[in-house]
Amino acid sequence: MTIPAEAQQAIRSFGISLEDYLLPVHGRVQQIQILDPSGHLLPEDERGSAPGHEYPIPPGEELLEAYRRLVIGRRVNDQNSALVRQGRMAVYPSSHGQEACQVAAALCLSEGDWMFPTYRDSVAVMSRGVDPVEAMTLFRGDWHGGYDPHEHHVGIQCTPLTTQLLHAVGVAHAAKLRGEDTVVLAMCGDGATSEGDFHEALNFAAVFHLPVVFFVQNNQYAISVPLAHQTVAPSLAHKAIGYGMAGERVDGNDAIALLAVLDRAVRLARSGSGPLLVEAHTYRMQAHTNADDATRYRADAEVQAWAAKDPLVRMREYLRGEGVLTDDVEASFAADAEEVARRLREGLGEDAAVDPADLFRFVFTEPTPQLREQAALLAEEVARDDISARDDIPGKEH
Amino acid sequence: MSTVAEAVAARAAASAGPEPLTFAKALTAAMADSLRADDSVVVFGEDIGTLGGVFRITDGLQEEFGEQRVFDTPLAESGIVGMAVGMAMNGLRPVLELQFDAFAYPAFQQILSHVAKMHNRTRGKVRLPMVLRVPYAGGIGGVEHHCDSSEAYYAHTPGLKVCTPATVADAYRMLREAIASDDPVVFLEPKKLYWTKDLVDLEALRAEFDAKPASSEGRAVVARPGTDATLIAYGPTVGTALAAAEAAAAEGRSVEVVDVRSIVPFDDETVTASVRKTGRAVVVAEAAGFASVASEIVARVQERCFHSLAAPVRRVTGFDIPYPPPKLEHWHLPSVDRILDALDDLQWED
Numbered sequence A: 001m002t003i004p005a006e007a008q009q010a011i012r013s014f015g016i017s018l019e020d021y022l023l024p025v026h027g028r029v030q031q032i033q034i035l036d037p038s039g040h041l042l043p044e045d046e047r048g049s050a051p052g053h054e055y056p057i058p059p060g061e062e063l064l065e066a067y068r069r070l071v072i073g074r075r076v077n078d079q080n081s082a083l084v085r086q087g088r089m090a091v092y093p094s095s096h097g098q099e100a101c102q103v104a105a106a107l108c109l110s111e112g113d114w115m116f117p118t119y120r121d122s123v124a125v126m127s128r129g130v131d132p133v134e135a136m137t138l139f140r141g142d143w144h145g146g147y148d149p150h151e152h153h154v155g156i157q158c159t160p161l162t163t164q165l166l167h168a169v170g171v172a173h174a175a176k177l178r179g180e181d182t183v184v185l186a187m188c189g190d191g192a193t194s195e196g197d198f199h200e201a202l203n204f205a206a207v208f209h210l211p212v213v214f215f216v217q218n219n220q221y222a223i224s225v226p227l228a229h230q231t232v233a234p235s236l237a238h239k240a241i242g243y244g245m246a247g248e249r250v251d252g253n254d255a256i257a258l259l260a261v262l263d264r265a266v267r268l269a270r271s272g273s274g275p276l277l278v279e280a281h282t283y284r285m286q287a288h289t290n291a292d293d294a295t296r297y298r299a300d301a302e303v304q305a306w307a308a309k310d311p312l313v314r315m316r317e318y319l320r321g322e323g324v325l326t327d328d329v330e331a332s333f334a335a336d337a338e339e340v341a342r343r344l345r346e347g348l349g350e351d352a353a354v355d356p357a358d359l360f361r362f363v364f365t366e367p368t369p370q371l372r373e374q375a376a377l378l379a380e381e382v383a384r385d386d387i388s389a390r391d392d393i394p395g396k397e398h
Numbered sequence B: 001m002s003t004v005a006e007a008v009a010a011r012a013a014a015s016a017g018p019e020p021l022t023f024a025k026a027l028t029a030a031m032a033d034s035l036r037a038d039d040s041v042v043v044f045g046e047d048i049g050t051l052g053g054v055f056r057i058t059d060g061l062q063e064e065f066g067e068q069r070v071f072d073t074p075l076a077e078s079g080i081v082g083m084a085v086g087m088a089m090n091g092l093r094p095v096l097e098l099q100f101d102a103f104a105y106p107a108f109q110q111i112l113s114h115v116a117k118m119h120n121r122t123r124g125k126v127r128l129p130m131v132l133r134v135p136y137a138g139g140i141g142g143v144e145h146h147c148d149s150s151e152a153y154y155a156h157t158p159g160l161k162v163c164t165p166a167t168v169a170d171a172y173r174m175l176r177e178a179i180a181s182d183d184p185v186v187f188l189e190p191k192k193l194y195w196t197k198d199l200v201d202l203e204a205l206r207a208e209f210d211a212k213p214a215s216s217e218g219r220a221v222v223a224r225p226g227t228d229a230t231l232i233a234y235g236p237t238v239g240t241a242l243a244a245a246e247a248a249a250a251e252g253r254s255v256e257v258v259d260v261r262s263i264v265p266f267d268d269e270t271v272t273a274s275v276r277k278t279g280r281a282v283v284v285a286e287a288a289g290f291a292s293v294a295s296e297i298v299a300r301v302q303e304r305c306f307h308s309l310a311a312p313v314r315r316v317t318g319f320d321i322p323y324p325p326p327k328l329e330h331w332h333l334p335s336v337d338r339i340l341d342a343l344d345d346l347q348w349e350d
Ligand SMILES: Cc1ncc(C[n+]2csc(CCOP(=O)(O)OP(=O)(O)O)c2C)c(N)n1
Pocket: A120, A159, A160, A161, A188, A189, A190, A191, A192, A193, A219, A221, A222, A223, A284, A288, B046, B075, B077, B099, B103, B106
């Protein structure tokens, strides 16, 4: 994200200057951070907020619950990665290192609100209340999704990048027309901000003045491609400006800062601010998925530098320092996490029965005559295979 | 013997002879040779630089040819294809990678409205020599959006050449021909073939291309000769068709397999000659059968071979459903058994 000197010169002599664009930070990209990496509160004037707009620290109970979910989220990530290695799942895009973003995304929403997650947001989906095994159906390979989006107001995890942002905009638009006070959290990654649908979604949300909070987890990479190849904007939060909305950048490994910023964003959106953009500055600690080899494109030193900013460690240190996270409480959180991991192991450890007839059941509300014909052909084939798989049939050749 | 043939033979004789090569490496070699032979060739897409592509098809190219000619773009498929249109208008020969079949869809506006039409709109004044490489189709246990068979969308769009190789040698040959073509080519790479290996004499293939850069373009080939029926297949299903022909031979039936290779243009001559000879035909394709390339082939064969046919031409295709999740895909994919069943159905008198 460096702008060549000649380009800076050109920008200065033409309309909105680079300085205007960078205001009020003048070269230093501001970022909301409340906890430092060792878990200590930063002095108020170093937390990145504009004077008079300081972010309050959420109440202790909320922080403790957030930490409980962080512990569970980390366990879920590591358990799922293990299940992939054991061949129990087809693929798992881990959010290891991004758990603070995942948990805050779930905690900032009220019951009637909606979340539109990506493939990487499984922990956020579970944290919102979706059953862990149902959430993993997609990656286990039984079906394209395993939960009912209406039950917890969570869109089906989306792979075609940023296409879900427009669905989020649509849900918010419908809510507005229906007089509901729903807020929609629209999630995507840093690389995805380059897609055309990102632009269309932000513009629609702004033009229709909709209660959408766009939440970009900038984990520095889109598979192998670093952020510097995606944009030369000073930050992704700055992209809001061109749409006439406000953007805020937040330390994505600081759960307290994330909760503070997302809570405010959701509250503002609910009270009629129109859309907002939140960029969380974080890091994808593991490879893109198990199929990827991150050593081909990034140095271990970089990964280690981010390991020192781990979102769990930071929160734990803070809560222990405050005296609210006792050994007993920690043990009970660990037990909760182990329980979720056990459910995942059990749920994914056995082969769920898959029914070939499902192939035809859901293509339309009612199968077409052609699909019924094809379903019958397959059923016949399956029955025949079942018979030929048996060797106790008289006359069957061996 | 012509001088060209002599030259080819001489270079082939000088080579080390056939060596084991993967389908993936054959594609890499085709791009490397094209980059070497023609300064106007540029290669770009998502993750194709440092990483060498998610399937490693561009592995080592950036290192060898530099970041000016082999580069990662921002993550935007419409951007990739649209920029390539402009580059092709201005003297370059872009070779693009669209990461997976279904992730080409954001670029459809550019592909359908511009890539396919520019030559026609400008009465031939603007040519778009570009190749859209698309890792394509299923059979690899991939989750949704990673296994689509999208050939019909492209084939239905006049102005696009569409082809798909089924062998390691064709991977090299056809990609070089596609890059050399002055028309835009949608180059579909069956993912499940990437890791297949064959004994290939790369030096002989190079000599063949240098001597005649479009010798196999637009041509189907008889992949296995036979006399009783013809299986017509392309890309991912050619191997399945060959296996079915092998199984049919064990049952005493001589089945010919035609590898279509080029969907657009379509080689009516080779396909028609085969079916006129055998009198029976089954088209095998992985894509959903409704309104498909397979339907088009059936129609063409029926129109041209009616008097030679002993039975209606059959199709074995994927069902008319969204591509299934990994645990269900084996029910969907055309299998040897399904092909044999279809062959049995061709009104044999014996
Ligand atoms: C339209 C589209 N193009 C390409 C892909 C393939 N793909 C999947 S994830 C990914 C990288 C996305 O990076 P980012 O948005 O930063 O999210 P992250 O994976 O880092 O969470 C790519 C290129 C896709 N899923 N959809």
